[in-house]
Amino acid sequence: MxxxxxxxxxxxxxxxxxxxxxxxxxxxxxxxxxxxxxxxxxxxxxxxxxxxxINSLNDLSYIRVDAKSLAIGAIARDADVERAPWIADRRWSLIHDASRVVADPVVRQMGTVVGSLCHNDPAGDWTAVALAARAAVVVRGKSGNRQVGIDDFLVDSFTTATGEGEMALGVVFPMPDDRTAGSYQKMERKVGDFATAAAAVQVSMNDDGTIRSAGVALSAAGPCAVRVDAAERLLAGQKPGEELIRAASDAAWHRSAPQADLRGSVDYKKHLAGVLVARGLRQALARLGVQA
Amino acid sequence: MSIQAKPLHSVGVPMKRKEDPRFIQGKGHYVDDLSFPGMLYLSLVRSTYPHAEIRSIDITEALKVPGVKAVITGKDLEAAGLGWLPTFHGFDKQMVLAIGKVLFQYQEVAAVFAETRAAAVDGAEAVQVDYAPLPVVADPFTSKADKVLLRPDRESKTNRIFHWEVGDKDGAARALASSARRIKQRVWFQRCHPAPLEPCGCVAYFDTMGRLQFHVTSQAPHVYRTALALVTGIAEDKIHVISPDLGGGFGNKVPVYPGYVCAIVGALKIGRPVKWIETRTENLTSTGFARDYHMDVEIGATADGRVTALRVATTADHGAFDAAADPSRYPAGIFGIVTGSYDFPVAYAEVDAFFTNKAPGGIAYRCSFRVTEASYAIERGMDILADELGIDAAELRRKNFIRKDQFPYPSALGFTYDSGDYHKTLDVALERIGYDALLKEQAEKRARGELMGIGLSTFTEVVGAGPSKHFDILGIRMFDSAEIRIHPTGAGIVRTGTKSQGQGHETTWAQIVAEELGLDAGAIMVEEGDTDTAPYGLGTYASRSTPVAGAAITMAARRIREKARKIAAHLLEAGEADVEWTDYRFQVKGVPARSVTMKEVAFAAYTNMAQNEPGLEATYYYDPPNMTYPNGAYVAVVDVDRETGEVKVRRFVAVDDCGTVINPMIVEGQIHGGLTEGFAMAFIQEIQYDAEGNNLSTNFTDYLVPTSLETPHWETAGTVTPSPHHPMGAKGVGESPNVGSPAAFVNAVVDALSPLGVRHIDMPMTRDKVWRAIRDAESTKG
CATH class of the missing domain: 3.30.43.10 (Uridine Diphospho-n-acetylenolpyruvylglucosamine Reductase, domain 2)
Structure with a gap:
């Protein structure tokens, strides 16, 4: 070694x-x-x-929340996110959940959110979270800094939009409104393992009890984390209910295209994608006090 | 846990482990901590193919890597007469470095010696090996057909290594045929690996006297010394084996590995110390694995649930060489314990072992020579029988247990069980878990479609190898030894032929000496692992240390006491016959006022011994008259998530009976560790090979070791049935939880799924597998 x-x-x-x-x-x-x-x-x-x-670059260790966003610098540790004062706020529940199941407690002391995004492992946690929360990565290039939407940032397994000679400086999560909650559902063989399957879900409600918008993403479901567009579309504007959840779950099953490995077979991982999206939606809605 | 009725002087006291402050503070002293002037590092080139002819090995580029001093191959070793290494039970030999072909992926092919560890690895990477792939035999059933002969070097031209059998073949067949009810099930105990946190390694050098100084991760240092003398031809007095602190062993550090031989050859050839420390991947892929037994279990019974016969036919996968370090007369280890805790009138067991293109090994992982496989087979079988007969699993066991008045009990397969009270041990476990309430809860849950399971395992172990008439390794009888020296101030040192890898000998051995001599256990030092100072012994594995070396310590201490009695008589001015050892001191019979302590006697042994021989020392070599038979009753309660196959172990009660308990805290710690390993094997651990013989479990991402975060909470208790033949009544315990628990977990999960018609699931019971079993059962039901 x-x-x-x-x-x-x-x-x-x-x-x-x-x-x-x-x-x-x-x-x-x-x-x-x-x-x-x-x-x-x-x-x-x-x-x-x-x-x-870059571990000496203390000005990249920030975790900042303002009216518009949550910004996490390139060397902010997973453990810092896990212990952040705002983490208990319902609107950040997706990040809250994920921060407690990324790798293991020891790895979280050193591991970073931005590093995980840049690594873009097919079974990473933060990539799916960033998709569901519609984050953007700040990349420094020759012509200065630019924000790259997460869908464009995640190119392929272990490949991102960060070009040769460029570096990611941080990630920005847009501030959800106070009728927003999320959930991160991860199935792992043991603490510290990569996900066998995982689902990141974030739901914002309208005042009339319909879903305004939803973010749904899967990890361990393809070459890199994927957005379940179909589920997001069918959830938007609808009143939550078991049938709707089942439809979103089916969409996740269809979208999931995992590889068989020691963590599980293709059909098991696809099955889990559906189950975990349903569980995530139910938990997010429960956090909002919505009866599904 | 309160096992002992009443602590004595030192035995039965939960004394804190004397070795722990050193380990907790990072002050342990391991092989990889050693450094000597001029030391070189060894890195091994390993095969990328499971089975291939070696066309050529080109070391030119490797020798150009800065820092690389030498590269040796199998041909070099063969020329020196060191091409092959005998395996421990003496039935086979193993290539040190591949000669002509490779037989498993990650097999040792060449050895690179360099100034730094990094240079050694770079050099190994630069060795070019040209392989011509050969057909691969990846399982014992394919091997059986002998279509591809894996070991043409052997006299017998077959892949079958041995056929071994025990018991009454015809009698068992007749009894099964005439039984009112019978069950048959194939169960596979998958290939696992002990995976000690510290991998294997050594440092070898020849000192100015020309003596081989060999520091090594060995559970059996004396056996290594003798084996090295036999293999290398170096006179045994010119070999000094030192096994320092070990970071776990679990049987993985019993065999002698090719890396050790290469390090010694390198030290001899280059004339400098050589260090070899294997990587995690090397440890998992090439050193002693465990299990890989496919067992067909058949049990016959009367309609009301009395067992009538047992028959077990096993197909064993031993890998490329037969390196299962079994005692020489037991090619299948002590598998004959497969009748378990039950009174079988007749039984028959057979094992057929085969070569495959996989790593060699097969008996490690906290297991007394195949006892784990045997216990799993019988405990699964009894549950399947209970299911078949519609009898409660606890009731069926009670009905068939060997009764306490039957001990010493001669088993159908030739063992004489020493003692036990199986009914009581089970009762304690059921009471503790609240069995009746759980059955009620389960019935209610089943009515609602919820999957809850209760699993029992009431196992009997056989440990303490072993009596010299039956047990030897390389011909050396499996006694063990102790040497005790009591110093003038009443402190002392005890040395044994065993070697702790975390079992706590530094504390337990001191407690035995203190108990026998009425001294302070805190002032008894324990030293093991140095063949120059320790008396000859066979080492620590198979739960043999307390049954064998513990007995030797007791007997040596009693020898000291007899000598001390003479000095006490002198001090008390009494006849020796009038001096008695009572309440941990010598006194004139019936006159408590006239007494002396052992501490006073110790001082006198050096200062005022009168006509007695000075000093207070004794040595004892203990040849156990029988094995010891620890037993236990384990209960697991699980809830299964129908949707995901996730199994939650809600509760686990372990009641162990290991005879007299010397240190209850250490025993409990051993049980926690073993249960955690049992849990791991049951749910997550397997060394997996694909059909082409590629090893898929090469690191801790793919071979899982549980952490405290997913390990269930263990509830422990005990009963005490002393061994009648061990001088302290102790039986050994280290392996019991690993042996007993897998069946409890599997029985619990299968019980949970039984309403769906599931009858068996092989380990590891991954969520995928459990989910699939549920899905398949549901789709069959329609």
């Missing part, structure tokens, strides 16, 4: 990190929490020639 030789560069400012990345291009990888990258390097599955360590 010894990585191949690599050059280690510690950046002291974001500018310096960016300069390193520009200089080394595709040879370089950003080291944030390192909870996926380091194991991959130890197995020699990843062999970056250069590591750019």
């Amino acid at each position: 010894i990585p191949a030789a690599f050059e280690y560069l510690r950046a002291h400012t974001a500018d310096e990190a960016f300069a390193f990345l520009q200089q080394h291009g595709a040879e370089a990888r950003v080291l944030a929490g390192g909870q996926s990258l380091i194991p991959a390097m130890r197995f020699r599955l990843a062999r970056p020639a250069v590591l750019v360590d």
Whole structure:
């Protein structure tokens, strides 16, 4: 479990990190929490020639909530999100749930939300959460910073819209209104495992008791986390009920295209996608005091 | 847990473990902590193919890697007469480095020695091996057909390693045929791995006297010394084996591995110390695995539930070499314990073992030589029989238990069970779990379609190998030993032939000495693992330490007491016959006022011994007259989620009877650990190979070890039925929970699903598998 030789560069400012990345291009990888990258390097599955360590960039450790959004910096730890003062607010219940089941408590001390998005593991947690909550990633490129919507950001397994020499600085979650709640449902073989299947759900209600909008996404259901568009469309504008939930659940089953592995077979994972979306919707609605 | 009726002086006291402050503070001293001037690192090149001819090995590029000093291959070792290594029970041999072909994925192919660990790994990566793939035999049933001969090097041209049988074949067949009721079920105890947190490793060097100093992760240091002398031809006095602190073993650190031989050869060839520490992947893919027994269980019974016969036919997958470290006369270990806790009038068991293109091994993981497989088979079988007869599972067991007045009990398969009170142990468990209330709750839930299960396992273990007339490894009889020295101030040191890997010997052994001699257990040091200082012993595995070495300590302490009595007589100015050992001191018979403590006697042994021989030391080699037979009654309660197949272990009660308990806290800790492993095997653990022989379980993402977060809460209790032949009445306990618990979990889950018509699920009972069983049962029902 010894990585191949690599050059280690510690950046002291974001500018310096960016300069390193520009200089080394595709040879370089950003080291944030390192909870996926380091194991991959130890197995020699990843062999970056250069590591750019951004852990000294304290101005990227922020977790900020204002009237419009929640912004999480590139080296804010999962554990910091888990313990954030706003996490108990119902409107953040999707993030609340996920923050408690990402990896295990030890990994969460170092692991980062942004790092997880950039890693884009097919069975990651934050990717599905970001889809359901319609987040955007702030990417620094040659022509300055740009916001990339999460649907565009997640390109393929272990591939994102962050280009060569670019770096992700943070993620921005739009502030949900106070008639919003979510739920993250994850099935794992043991604490710390990647999801066998997972569903991220976020629901906003109208005053008339109909659903204004819904975010529904799945993890471990394809090359990377996927949005269940069909479920989102059929939920919007409808009054919640068991039939509606079943329809959303069926849509999730159809959308899920997992791979068989030691965590489970294709039909089991597809089945779970449906079950977990239904459970997520029921829990989100229950949090809003809505009888489904 | 309160097992002992009344703590004595030191035995029965839940003394805190003396070794723990060192471990908790990170001050343990492990093999990988060692460093010597000029030390090189060894990394092994391993096969990427499960079965292939080696066309060529090109080491040119490897030798160019900066820091690489040497590369050796199987041909080099063969030339030195070290190409093959005998396996421990003596029926087979194993390639040290592949010669001509590879027989399993991750098999050792070449050894690279370098200045740093990183350079060694880089060098190993640079070795070019040209393989020509051969047809793969990935399971024992394919192997049986002998279409592909895996071991042409052997005299017998078949993949069958052995056929072993015990019992009355014809009698069992007749009794089964004439039984009113009978069941038959194939159960597979899947391939698992002990996965100690510290992997295997060693440091080897030859000192200025030309002596091999060998620091190694070994559960049996003396056996290693003798085996190394036999394999390498180095005189045994020129070999010093030291096993320092071990981070777990569970049987994984019993065999001698190719990496050890390579390290020694490298140290000899290059003349510098060599360290080899395997990676997690290497540990999981190439070292001693556990189980892989496919067992056809048949039980006959009368209509009212009296068992009439047992027959078990097993197909065993031993991998590429027969490296199951069984005692030499027991190729299938102590599988004959398969009649379990029940009074079978007749029984027959057979095991057929086969080579496959998988890693070798087969008896490890907290298991007294195949006892885990046997217990699982009989405890599943009894539940299936209960289901077949419509009799409550507890009732069926009660009806068939060996009664306490039948001990010593000769079993149909040749064991003499020493003691037990199975009815009482079960009663304690059922009372503790509230069995009747649970049955009522279950009936109500079933009416509502909810899936709740209750699973029992009332197992009997056989541990403490073993009596010299039956048990040996490489011909060495399986006694164990103790040497005790009491110092002038009443402190002392005890050394044994065993080797703790976390079992707490530093505390337990001190307590035995303190109990026997009336001394302070805190002032008795325990030393193990150094073959220069410890008396010869066979090591720690198969729950043998307390039954064998614990007995040796007791007997050595009693020898000291006899010598001390002479000195006490001198101090008390009494005749030796008038001095009695009472209340942990010597006194003149009937005159409590005239007494001396052992501490006073110890001082006198060095200062005022009169005509007696100075000093206070004794050694004892203990040859156990019989095995010991711990038993237990376990109850698991589970709730199954119909929608997802998720199983929640709501409660688990474990009642163990391991005879006299020396340290109840350590015993409870052992039970917690073993139950956690049983839980793991039942639900999440399997070394999986695909049909092409590729190992899929190569790290802790794919071979799961439970953490405290998913492990159920364990409720423990005990009964005490002392062993009549062990000098302290102790039986051994380390393995009981691992042996007994898998069946309780499976019985509980199958019980939960039984209303759907499910009769059996093989381990590990993953959610996918449970969900599939529910779905299939529901679709069959329509």
